[in-house]
Amino acid sequence: MTYETVLRSATKEVVIGHDRPFCLIGERINPTGRKIFQEQLRNGDLSAIERDVAAQVAGGADVLDVNMGVPLTDEADLLSRAIKLVQERTDLPICIDSSVIEALEAGLAAYQGRALVNSITAEDDRMEAVLPLVKKYDAAVIALPNDADEIPMESDKRLELVKKIVEVATKEYGIAIENILIDPLAMPIGADSSYVQTTLTTIRRIRDEFGLNMTCGASNVSFGMPGRHVLGAAFLPIAMAAGLTSAIMDTRTPEIVEAVKAADLLLGHDEWGSAWIAAHRAKLAAT
C-alpha cells in the first residue's frame, strides 16, 4: 500500500503518489549564493522573484520551493511577502523552505492552500518546533532521516529514523501519514562510489515498508563532478524506478526534466504516452 499526498494552492491541486507522474519541485526561488538577489531582497525589491517563478514554471515545475534565507533580514516578514507575491503570479502550490521557525510560521500563515514544509529531521527539538505548525496549518512536511549533526550511512539506520519520525508525527502530533514526505538523503557520488546505492536502497525500502512519498535534492548526487546534467538525467530515472516520487530541482535544466518525463512514460505513469507526445508536439510547434 502506498499513500498520496495532496498539495493545494488557492485554486490548484497537485497529487504526489507512487502511481502518478513524478512531481518536480522548482528550487530556484532562493537567494543562497546569489549576492545581487540578496541585496535586492534586503532593500525590499522582490522583482527578481517574479523572474525566477516564471522560469521555474516554464521549465515544468509542479510545485515551487520558496526560500528567503538572507542574512541580516527579518526572514519571517520577507518570506510571508514572497509567498503572497508568488501566489499572485502562479497557481502552483508552494514548498515553504526555512530553517527559522518564525519564518515557517509566517509563511504558513500567509499561504493560501495546503503547503509543503521544508523540513524537519528526526531531531526531537526540530520536530517539537515544526510539527505543531504543520498540524495547525494542515500542511505536508518533508522529513530528513538524520539526527543531531550526523547523516546515517546505512539504510537500516535511515529506516529506523523514518519509523521514529512517522510515529512521532502521527501519534504525538496527529499528522496524517500521507502528509509526510521522506527525503532519502541523496549524497555526492564523488565523495563515495557507494552513496547512490545506499540512497536507492533507502528509497526502495521506504516505498516497500512505509508506502510514503519522497523527495530529495536531486543535484546533490552530481556535486563536484563534471557532466552534472547527464548524471542528474541518469539518476532521477533510476531513483524513480526505485520509488522516488518527487525531487527538488532547478527545472531550467531541460535535459533532466525530459529524462523525468521519459521515465514517467517508461514506468507506466503516462498512459499511452499522451503527455510525452503532447510535449514533443508543443516543442515542434515552438520551433
Added chain:
Amino acid sequence: MTYETVLRSATKEVVIGHDRPFCLIGERINPTGRKIFQEQLRNGDLSAIERDVAAQVAGGADVLDVNMGVPLTDEADLLSRAIKLVQERTDLPICIDSSVIEALEAGLAAYQGRALVNSITAEDDRMEAVLPLVKKYDAAVIALPNDADEIPMESDKRLELVKKIVEVATKEYGIAIENILIDPLAMPIGADSSYVQTTLTTIRRIRDEFGLNMTCGASNVSFGMPGRHVLGAAFLPIAMAAGLTSAIMDTRTPEIVEAVKAADLLLGHDEWGSAWIAAHRAKLAAT
C-alpha cells in the same frame, strides 16, 4: 550469486558481469534497411564495413555485432569474410548475428577468440541447430525467452523459458552457464504502457533467480515514439539498476552512451568516477 561472461578476440578480453561497467555491443555493422550497403555487399565491396566499424569503436562500443543478412547472397561466405575484415580492423570481440545456421558456423569458424552468438530462442529446433556450434567453437550465446512465434507478455512465462534454455544448454549441450546471456525482451512502450515494467521485472528476476548476464536491443523500447534518444537514455539506466549488463545499440548516439556511463558511476561500477572523469577530460581536450 552472479556470473561473468568472458568474450575474447585474438588479443583482447571483454568481461560482462553484474559488478562490471555495462557492455555496449555496437549494432551498426548490419545491412538491414540499407539499400546502398546491400548493393555494395552483393558486389563484394566490403569497404562500408570499415567505416561502420570505425564509427562504432569511436562511439564507445566494447563488442561489435556483425550481421550480413543480405537477400540473394551467400550469407555464410559474406559473414566469414566480414568477420575476418572486422578482426583486421579492430581488436574488439564480435557478436556473430545471423538467423542462418550455415552463416553462424562459417562466422564462428572464421573468428579468432570467443565470440558471442546472436541468437537462440527457447524453440527446440533452434537450440538443436545452434547450441552444438556454440559448444564446438567455445562461444557464448544470446537466448531469447520466447517459443514458436509468440513473445510471452508475463515475466513468469519468460522466466519459465529461461529455465528451459539454461537446462537444455547446460545439461544437453554442456555449455557453461556463464556463457548464456538472456535477452529479457524489450518491447515498444508505444504499443503498451506496461511493456517496460514487464521487461524490468524480467530483468530483476533473471538477475536474482539465475544470476545470468543479459543483453537487449535497447532501441526497441522507443520504437514509434518521438524523442527516441531521450527515452533510450532514460531506459538504460533504469534497466541497468534492475540488472541488465549489456545492450545491443548504435553507439553513434552520444546521449545514450553518456547516460550508460553515468549509470555505471551511479551504480558503483566506476570506482572513484575515474572513467567518468577521464572521459570528460578527453572531451574537453578534443574541443
